[in-house]
Amino acid sequence: MSSAQSTVGRDSELALIGAFLERAGGGLTALLIEGEVGIGKSWLWRESVRAAEERGYRVLACQPTESEAGVGFAGLIDLLSSWVDDDPTDLPEPQRRALDAALMRRSTEAPVGQGAVAVALFSVLRLLARAAPTIVAIDDPHWLDVPTRQALGFALRRLEAEPIAVIITRRKDWRADALLEHVPVTRLAVSPLSLGATYQLVHARLGVTLARPALVRVHETSRGNPFFSLELARTWIDRGGVADVGHLPVPERLGDLLPRRLEDLPERTRRVLLLTAAMAGPSVGQLQEAMGRPVEHDVARAETAGVIDSSDGTVRFTHPLMAATVYDAATAAQRRMVHRELADVVQDPEERARHLSLSSLEPDEALAAALDDASARVARRGATDVAATFAERALEFTPLGEHDATFRRAMAAGVYALAAGDRSRARALFERAVADAPPGPGRAGALRWLAELSTPLGHGLALCDRALLDAGTDAAVASRIHRTKGAIAYFLGDVPAAEHHAGLGVELAERSGDDQALGMAIAELAHWTFCGGGGVRRDLFERAVALDGSAGASSPRSHLAKVVMDNDGHDEAREFLTLLLDETMETGDLYAASTHLFHLAELDVWAAEWLGAIRHARESLQLRQHLDQSGAPLYAEAMARACLGDVDEARSLAEAGLVEARRAEDVVFCMQNLHVLGFVELSLGNHEAARALLGEATDLMRPRWNREFGDCHMVPDEIEALVALGELARAEDLVGWMDEVARATQRAWTVATGARSRALVQAARNDLDGADASLERALTAHERLPMPLELGRTLLIRGIVQRRMKRRAVARETLGRALALFEGCGATLWAGRARSEIARLGVRSTAQVDLTPVERRIAALVAQGCTNGEIGAALSLSRKTVEANLSRSYRKLGVRSRAELVARMSVPRESTSTPGATRA
Known part of the structure; x- marks a missing residue:
């Protein structure tokens, strides 16, 4: 149909499309055309594509169908068909290879990861958008094949600044499309046609003029739906054009109209239509080959009936309902026969x-x-x-x-x-597979896979034992089973068992002759050895990396980065992880990339870069969103929010993580989520609740994981809660344990927090000189430890001890340094505790009238007119945290409203300084 004939009643929709295209191009944005079946979404989508091309956009378009939903990367092939002849030359080789394979531009024997295709698509879209503003247009994304949908979703989440606009259609009964989850969306709700527009549409498309009674009946029955209005009018014409409203044939359901129209076509034409419905966009030639006879006459007859359109060389149904109606009308036997015939003639x-x-x-x-x-x-x-x-x-x-x-x-x-x-x-x-396999190495391999997927984890150990019996003398299979058993033992909190099985894995891998397997086994042995108090075995890691230099989640380099990180080598670990992240993102190993991002989030937490930790954790979660393994990233975000004082969100995330960890019997994540919850209570001064949570975490760790704390940092927090409650016996026992581990490992974190913990016990027993000396040792260790929150907490305790020693001036300086550290990193709850201690000295600190960096950012956004909800979204803070910061800002500045705050912020103020406020 011509554009002029189709614009009937669509002036407002076309105007919105034009306005969207005029303002698109400044960054990623989307137009969502939504409405009921037959309302005209696809036509408006085509008009959007045409208008975009007229404005100079590069358009990547596809119209997936139900028959293409099971074809791997069918949608991607359509989207990038125009790009094939305009191939950018600066695509990294791994991505070029992956995309060539996905698009079937060349065959490959080397397997390509689905993530590699997603990364390649992201690179292509970015390159194309930098050359010209680009439109990605998809009609009915519901029928996109899963690989294309996942790749496109990955790319769109990362294309924030590029001039790319997405235009998609959506039926009202489909959920909001996940492709647009992180994209600013303009919604175009397609409305029904008016009575006058329905009259014009029928006249323009069918060349007839309906008498008003018939027109009213058509409009009321179709509810202004143009597709069904035309179907009703065609039915009226086919029945002789009786104008009397009483004789207008109206079926019980509008869906009954389509089978009636098909029934009027000859059997051989319906056969051609069934072939078309079963194929993915066939040409007339392909239909002729499948039928074994000429089909031009049947195609023309179906086009005249308005069922199909072949104007662009591809035979497509005029509406998805047509294809579904044709396919569903056939019997199951007829459908099977058609597919059998097609299997004999298709080439792919x-x-x-x-x-x-x-x-x-x-x-x-x-x-x-x-x-x-x-x-x-x-x-x-x-x-x-x-x-x-x-x-x-x-x-x-x-x-x-x-x-x-x-x-x-x-x-x-x-x-x-x-x-x-x-x-x-x-x-x-x-x-x-296990059920159908006889005993032997094959079944052992299947059992090992089941062990890796088992929940709870304890069930995985039993499966490994069964697998070892089946493995027999096959060293390669037995090595992999022992390695799996070692990893499960680690997450169950049994480090000695993890070391033992890793050692057996190494012995067996050496016999198998598989260098990569041997490298991974050696790296796992080195990792579990560190957790068992054996230090960083650089010799083992060097050998492992020489055998396997890959960047995967379980590669030797990944294990090394984690061990270096847990051994306080934060800068070295960050370099390792950043490099590993770059490599895995380039090759598309998204699960590995998510693991490296999680560890970067942990580093950010320790470095008091908490907003960065939240970003890294969320990116990690996005990369593994198709897996049922969200615990690690959520834990990292929970701890970052706990440090920021966003207690509600921290609790919510940690409680959910704890439920999942308990279900899986994952001791590591149980400990870590308990630590978050206990740290929140400790930060709030709820020592009884903190002791219960942190004590449970410590009791999970201590029996078999007692020679190295690694990334399990809950023990000093429990000691602080115990001292506050006067439970000094357990506190002293835990301090003794920390001292023992500190002497053995000489790790800066263990020495610093262990000495601080001993000082707490000494101060509780009124040994203030001893406490001060212990705190001096802690501060010396802190010089090797880039963890500002831990340093601030040590300074806070020393300031309290100095106050009790009547050294008020020194205490004021120490507490001022602690306050500056807390405020500098946004630790609101700990900053409040430092201010309270300063207030007990009876001297007002000038820091009290200064806003913290977080408070200043919030105030600046208030001055820009942002709501509390918008501020929270911009800074990744909960609404309650924003409100709490605003309340503190009001008190500090002596204002009572947002307007007064804006006025006060606009007045230049002399800078103030806090004694000792430089970063220690």
């Missing part, structure tokens, strides 16, 4: 496999073998979700009694499902 192996998978209900080894081949092919292209589907269908078609084939296909499908992030699906497939 993956499309042939899809048709084969839909062509039979009976076991068929030849069909299963073809699906095997297709799953391997699509996996090499990075579409692991589709590969898992093909592999599962191959499993379904495997004849009964073929146990070897059943086992092999169940294992392949499980590995693909796991690569796609579907852990529950993978677990079920590995269980199927």
Whole structure:
């Protein structure tokens, strides 16, 4: 239909589209065209694409269909079809290789990760947008294949500044599209046509003039829906054009109109339409080959009936409902026959496999073998979700009694499902493999996979024991099982057991001759040795990295970075992790990248860069969003928010993490989430609650993980709560333990916090001189420890001790230094405690009238007219935290309203300084 004929009643929608395109180009933005079926979304989408091209945008467009939803990267191929002839030359080689495989531009035997394609798409979109403003236009994204959807979602989350606009359509009964989750959206709700517009539409499209009674009946029945208005009018015409409203044929349901129109077409034409519905955008030539006879007459007849359109060389239905109606109208046997015929004529192996998978209900080894081949092919292209589907269908078609084939296909499908992030699906497939496998190394491998996926973790140990019995003398399989058992033991809190099994893993890997497996086994042994108090074994790590220099989540370099980090080598660890992150993002190993981001978030927490920690934690969570493993990033964000004083959000995150950790029997994350909750209570001065939470965490750690604290920092916090409650016996016992570990490891953190803890006990027993000496030793250790919050807490305690020693001037200076550190990093609750201690000296500190950096940022946003909700979103703070900071700012500045605050902030003030406010 012509543009002039179609603009009937759509002036307001077209105006909104024009306005959107005029202002797009300054950064990532989106237009969401939404409405009910048949309302005209697709036409408005096409008009948007046309208008964008007229304005000079580069347009990447695709219109996925239901038949294409199971084709790996079908949507991506459509989107980037124009880019194929305009290939940027500066795409990194790993990304170019991944994209070439996904787009089927060249075959590859080396497997490509789905994440690598996502990273490559991100790079391509950024390159194209920098050359020209770009539109990504998708009609019916509901039918996008999963690999394309995941890759596009990854890219859009990172394209904030580039001049890219996204235009998509959405039916009202579909959920808000996740592609736009982090994109500013302009919504275009497509409204029904008026009575007059319906009249013009029918006249323009069908060349008839409805009498008013018939027109009113059409409009009321269709509720102004243009698609159904035309269908009703066609029905009226087909029944002889009786104008009497009483004779206008109106079905009980509007959906009944489409089958009626198809019934009027000849059988051979309906056969062509069924083939079209079963194929992914066929050409007339492909339909002719499938039918084995000329089809031009049937295509023309269907076009005249308004069912299909072949004007661009591809035969497509005029509306998705048409395709669904044609396909659903056929019997199950007819559909299977069509897919069997298509499997014999299509050239692409993956499309042939899809048709084969839909062509039979009976076991068929030849069909299963073809699906095997297709799953391997699509996996090499990075579409692991589709590969898992093909592999599962191959499993379904495997004849009964073929146990070897059943086992092999169940294992392949499980590995693909796991690569796609579907852990529950993978677990079920590995269980199927175990059930069909005889005893031996093969079943041992399946049991090991199940052990890695087991919940609770204790069940994984039992599975490993079963696997070891099956592994027999196969050193490679047994080595991997021992390594898995060691990792599970670590998360269960049994470090000696982790060391033991890692050592066995090394011995067996040396016998197997697999250098990469040996490198990973040695790195794990070095890691668990550190956790057991054996220090940083650089010799082991150097050997491991020489054998395997990869950047994966479990690679030797990753283990080394974590150990260096836990041994207080923060700067070295940050360099390691940043490099590993860059490498894994370039190659598309998104799970590894998320692991490196999590460790960077931990480093940020310790360095008091808490907003950075939140950003890193959220990015880590985004990268693993298709996995059911969110605990680690959420824990890091929870601790950052606890340090910032955002207690409600910290509690919420940590409580959720604790529930999940208890369900999994994950002792490490139980300890860490208990630590967050206990630290929140300690920061608030709720010592009884803090002692209970922190004591539980310590009791989980101490029995078998007692020679190195690593990243488990809860013990000094528990000691502080115990001293506040007067429970000195347990406090002294824990201090003795910390002293013992500090002497053995000489770690700065253990020495500093252990000496501070001893000072607390000494001060509680009125040994103030001893406490002061212990605090002096702590401060010396702090010089090697880039952890401002820990330093501030040590200074706070020393200031209190000095006040009790009647050294008021020195105490004032020490407490001032503590306050400056707390305010400098935004530790609001601890800053409040420091101010209270300064107030007890009876001397007003000039720091009291200065705003903290967080308070200044909030005040500046208030001056810009931001609401509390907008301020919280900008600074990653809860609304309650924003309100609390504003209240403190009001008190400090002597104002009572936002208006007075803005006025006060606009008046230049002389700078003030706090004694000892320089960063220690």
